[in-house]
Amino acid sequence: MSSKSPLYRKVAGDLRTAIAAGEYGSGARLPAEDELARRYGVSRGTVRQALASLRADGLVTSRRGARRVVLGGAPRLQSFGELRSFARWARSLGEEPGGRTVAVDPAEATEEEANHLQLPPGAGVFKVMRVRTLSGVPVMVERSTYPERIGRLVAAMDVDEVSHSRQLELHGVLFTDAHHTIDVASADADDAKLLGCGAGHALLRERRRSTDPAGTPVEWSEDRYLPGTVAFTVHNSVASSALGRQLGEE
Amino acid sequence: MSSKSPLYRKVAGDLRTAIAAGEYGSGARLPAEDELARRYGVSRGTVRQALASLRADGLVTSRRGARRVVLGGAPRLQSFGELRSFARWARSLGEEPGGRTVAVDPAEATEEEANHLQLPPGAGVFKVMRVRTLSGVPVMVERSTYPERIGRLVAAMDVDEVSHSRQLELHGVLFTDAHHTIDVASADADDAKLLGCGAGHALLRERRRSTDPAGTPVEWSEDRYLPGTVAFTVHNSVASSALGRQLGEE
DNA sequence: GAGTGGTCTAGACCACGAA
DNA sequence: TCGTGGTCTAGACCACTCG
Structure with missing residues (x-):
């Protein structure tokens, strides 16, 4: 039982489990911070850190003066609570992820690409197109652009x-932050062929810029999903929650 | 200058301003926590609270051992960093929001509605349909379902x-948490007429369940946007960031 | 090895909610 | 009024990064 993970994780994990198990029905009040601190033999600060994480995931409310309340947890689809690769996300849903690389092209970065990857205009990049499947069924076309160093690693893969991201991790390339933009796009000829829909068919589009722990952009990607196969979910709250997430800016 | 807002807000606000003003170019390193604490005459904990908020918004990285790095901030579109009403969001972009109520109907909650609003099956609700405009141009159809008490207030509005949410605030009804699901839907006859597109046209759909500070559901809404008029943006990171946001769960 | 962020403690005071 | 969460302090030790 040697635990190398922080205490607040243990506390948060226990609470998640308890909530998931229905020990606190929807609308029930959580124990007070002091009570939890006593129960676990930790300081109140540590308990608050655990609770902040539940809050960020939209599992509980929190406001001054009243105990925290358990929110009726909707089942999560593609949650943005934490950055996760397509493969890891699929497996967490019990689906079997698949992927086949359709094209790998060295190229010079367009202005847009250079901009997103913070490279000089015309720098060398690799463009990779892949079909992603869930249990064998094509659901998404992924077009990724990588800086040269990383692109070479991807190009060398089967x-x-x-999971490209898994392989890249083994080479020391980490994806730790991502910024996503979601909207609707129209299927082009490639999309239509790969997804088996008509050209011009509307697709759910996610564009993503991922960075490593040092803040260096490592991937610029555009994913197009067949409608009905996935949905994205996000949780949100007004300014000034536990431990000061989110500011407000008016 | 009587400030009733917390200290960490002041610190976070200053840092945001400095970053926005380009005082720390993309990739630059932020001052160390101790340095900021000394500079503002506050404790390190307070500085960390401020920095956690920047982290949550995807403005900076953070990892043990190295100074925080400023991420190249992409311009935000419809950011989910904070819960904001359509009207407030539009104004923050310099657009002029508008809205016209098309229909208000008292009804009995369907099973799905009762579920989302945590009401008994068949409870009385109000269903409201509205067209939302940006600078006079229709961009979205909003179908909201309210519990009876709140629905009455909405029904009485012009x-x-x-901004319905602004009016509801004045009546003491607060929206503090929301869970969003984003996907693609097809325009029905109402959508087509109100948005001026063909029936069957693909629309960007956002379904939302909002709750008040006590965790009581106050609104269940389905918004359908004309593609190209808006996009949603989200920021994301892997587990274990500053102040313990997000857990990971494997 | 020095600097830095991540975790944790043990206090304190205040603002707010509920009884 | 009393319990509760929000804010803040002043320390401490450790794990990690970097020169």
Whole structure:
């Protein structure tokens, strides 16, 4: 039982489990911070850190003067609570992820690409197109642009490699932050062929810029999903929650 | 200058301003926590609270051992960093929001509605349909379902009232948490007429369940946007960031 | 090895909610 | 009024990064 993970994780994990198990029905009040601190033999600050994480995930409310209340947890689909690769996300839903690389092209970065990857205009990049499947069924076309160093690693991978991000991790390339933009796009000829829909068919589009722990951009990607196969979910709250997430800016 | 807002807000605000003003170029390193604490005459904990908020918004990285790095901030579109009403969001972009109520109907909650609003099956609700405009151009159809008490307040409002949420605030009804699901839907006859598109046209759909500070559901809404008029943006990071946001769960 | 962020403690005072 | 969460302090030790 040697635990190398922080205490607040243990506390948060226990509370998540208890909530998931229905020990606190929807609308029930959580124990007070002091009570939890006593129960776990930790300081109140540590308990608050655990609770902040539940709050960020939209599992509980919190306001001054009243105990925290358990929110009726809707089942999560593609939650943005934490950055996760397609493969890891699929597996967490009990689906079997797949992927096949359709094209790998060295190229010079367009102005937009150079901008997103913070490279000089015309710098060398690798463009990779992949079909992603869930249990064998094509659901998404992924077009990623990588800086040269990373692109080389991707280009060397098997075309049927399921998780590029896993492989890149093994080479010391980490994806730790991402900024996503979601809207609707129209299927082009490639999309239509790969997804088996008509050209011009509307697709759910997610564009993503991922960075490593040092803040260096490592990937610029555009994913197009067949409608009905996935949905994205996000939780939100007004300014001034526990431990000061989110500011407000008016 | 009597400030009733917390200290960490002041610190966070200053840092945001400095970053926005380009005082720390993209990739630059922020001052150390101790340095900021000394500079503002506050404790390190307070500085960390401020920095956690920047982290949550995707403005900076943070990892043990190295100074925080400023991320190249992409311009935000419809950011989910903080819960904001359509009207407030539009104004923050310099657009002029508008809205016209098309229909208000008392009804019995369907099973789905009762579920989302945590009401008994068949409870009385109000269903409200509205067209939302940006600078006079229709961009979205909003179908909201309210519990009876709140629905009555909405039903009593002027059909041209721009911000229902603002009015509800004045009546003591607060929206503090929301859970969003984003996908693609197809325009029905109402959508087509109100948005001026063809029936069957693909729309960007956001479904939302909002709750008040006590965790009581106050609104269940389905918004359908004309593609190209708005996009949603979200920021994300892997587990274990400053002040323990997000857990990970494997 | 020095600097830095991550975790944790043990206090304190205040603002707010509920009884 | 009393319990509760929000804010804040002043320390401490450790794990990690970087020169």
